[in-house]
Amino acid sequence: MNSSIKIAALSLALLSVAGCSTFSDGNDKLDYKTNVKRTAGLEVPPDLTALQRDERFAVPRGAAVSASNLPPSQLGAGVGARPTTSVGESGVLPEFKTARIERAGDLRWLSVSMPAERVYPILREFWTSAGFRLTTDSPGTGVLETDWAENRANVPKDPIRNVIGRVFDGLYDSGTRDKYRIRVERRADGGSEIYVSHRGLQETQVGRDQTNYSWAPRPSDPGLEIEFLRRILLRLGADEAGASATVAAAKSPSAAAAPTATARLSGEVLTVAFDFDRAWREVGLVLDRKGFTVEDRDRSKGQYFVRYIDPEAEAKGAGFFAKLFGKSDPSLAAQQYRVGLKTEGQATQVTVTPVGETSAPKQEIARRILSILAEDIR
Numbered sequence: 365m366n367s368s369i370k371i372a373a374l375s376l377a378l379l380s381v382a383g384c385s386t387f388s389d390g391n392d393k394l395d396y397k398t399n400v401k402r403t404a405g406l407e408v409p410p411d412l413t414a415l416q417r418d419e420r421f422a423v424p425r426g427a428a429v430s431a432s433n434l435p436p437s438q439l440g441a442g443v444g445a446r447p448t449t450s451v452g453e454s455g456v457l458p459e460f461k462t463a464r465i466e467r468a469g470d471l472r473w474l475s476v477s478m479p480a481e482r483v484y485p486i487l488r489e490f491w492t493s494a495g496f497r498l499t500t501d502s503p504g505t506g507v508l509e510t511d512w513a514e515n516r517a518n519v520p521k522d523p524i525r526n527v528i529g530r531v532f533d534g535l536y537d538s539g540t541r542d543k544y545r546i547r548v549e550r551r552a553d554g555g556s557e558i559y560v561s562h563r564g565l566q567e568t569q570v571g572r573d574q575t576n577y578s579w580a581p582r583p584s585d586p587g588l589e590i591e592f593l594r595r596i597l598l599r600l601g602a603d604e605a606g607a608s609a610t611v612a613a614a615k616s617p618s619a620a621a622a623p624t625a626t627a628r629l630s631g632e633v634l635t636v637a638f639d640f641d642r643a644w645r646e647v648g649l650v651l652d653r654k655g656f657t658v659e660d661r662d663r664s665k666g667q668y669f670v671r672y673i674d675p676e677a678e679a680k681g682a683g684f685f686a687k688l689f690g691k692s693d694p695s696l697a698a699q700q701y702r703v704g705l706k707t708e709g710q711a712t713q714v715t716v717t718p719v720g721e722t723s724a725p726k727q728e729i730a731r732r733i734l735s736i737l738a739e740d741i742r
Contacts, residue, residue: 394591395517396495396542463600465593465613468642470586471649474558474593476600480506480548483556487546490599496544505658506548512541512565539567541579544592545652549663558596559645561652562588584653629738632731634714636741640666643705643712643741650740651703659700666705669719699726701733 463476476483484503491498491510500509515538547559564582597607628635636643644663651658651670660669700719705712716734718726 393517396513463597471645476556479554480550480556508546510544512543514538541565560589560592627738627741634734634738636712640707640712646741650737668703671700
C-alpha cells in the first residue's frame with residue numbers, strides 16, 4: 365500500500381511539473397546556469413601568488429556593473445550610438461561607440477574604448493551572472509577563467525526527459541563540458557581588447573565496456589567564442605539587432621586572401637606569415653585554447669611567459685599535456701617558458717625557450733610547444 369502511495373505521489377509530482385512547462389521554446393542554445401555553484405572569486409589564483417600585481421587591472425569589488433551605468437568619463441567614447449553594419453577591407457565589423465568586434469582572418473576579438481580597469485569588473489559580473497564559477501579571477505594579469513561547466517541546452521529534449529529532468533536534476537547529461545578564458549589587454553590609446561577562448565571535453569567510452577567512460581579533449585569551438593563576444597557586446601550597451609549583425613559578419617568568410625604558407629617551422633624557429641600584431645594575437649589565442657597559464661606578457665618586447673599546470677587533468681591522465689610534459693616528472697610542467705616574437709621583414713619569428721636553468725627534457729618540451737603553435741596557427 366505504501367509503495368502504491370509513493371508511486372502515485374511521484375506521478376502527481378511529474379504531472380504537476382509537466383503542467384507548468386513541458387516544452388522548450390527551442391531558442392536556448394546556451395544554458396550553464398543549472399550547474400553553477402556560487403563562490404567568491406579569487407583576487408589572485410594560488411599558482412600566481414608570487415606574481416607582481418599590475419595596477420593596470422586593479423579594480424575595486426562592488427555591486428554588479430555594466431557599461432550603461434558608467435559615467436561618460438569612464439567609457440572613453442560613450443554608449444548609445446547606433447551600429448554601422450558595413451564590413452570593409454579593414455576587417456572592422458559593425459561597431460558601437462563603446463565596443464566593436466574586430467577580425468583578422470579567423471581571429472575575432474572585442475576592441476573597447478573603455479580602460480581595462482573599467483572593463484574587468486563588467487566581465488567578472490557577466491560570467492558569474494551567466495551561470496559560471498570562476499576558477500581564475502586575476503586583475504593583475506587581466507585574466508578570468510571559468511570552471512568546467514555543462515551546457516544543459518545540449519541535453520536531448522522530449523516531453524518525458526523534460527518532465528523527469530525537472531524532478532531529478534542531473535539524471536540526464538550532455539556528455540560534454542566547456543571552459544572559457546577571458547583575457548583583457550590594454551591598447552596603446554587607453555582602450556582595451558577582450559579575447560574569449562573555449563576549451564572542450566567530451567565523454568568517451570573506454571574499451572568495450574559500455575559502462576566505463578572518461579573525459580577527453582574536444583576541439584575548441586569558434587562559434588561559442590563568437591557567441592560570447594556577442595553577449596559581452598550586449599552587456600557593453602549594444603542592442604540585440606546590432607549585436608546579431610556583428611555575429612553574422614564575424615562568421616562570414618574573410619575577403620582577404622590567406623597566405624599559402626601561414627606558419628613554417630624550421631629547427632627551433634617558427635616563421636609566421638603575419639605582421640607582429642596579427643602574430644601576437646594568434647599566438648595568444650593558441651596559448652589560451654591549449655590551457656597554458658600566461659603568467660606575464662610584454663607586448664612591447666614581444667614576450668609571453670607561460671607554464672601549464674592542470675592537476676585534475678594530470679591525475680586523470682588526460683591525453684595531450686600528460687604526454688607533453690610526462691607524468692613521471694611533474695616539475696617539468698611547472699617550468700616557465702618564454703614565447704618570444706620578433707618582426708622579420710613582413711613576417712614574424714616565434715621562439716620558445718625555458719626560463720632559468722635548462723635541461724635536455726625542458727628544451728624538448730620547448731620544441732613541442734613550438735610545434736603546437738605551428739599546428740594551430742592558421
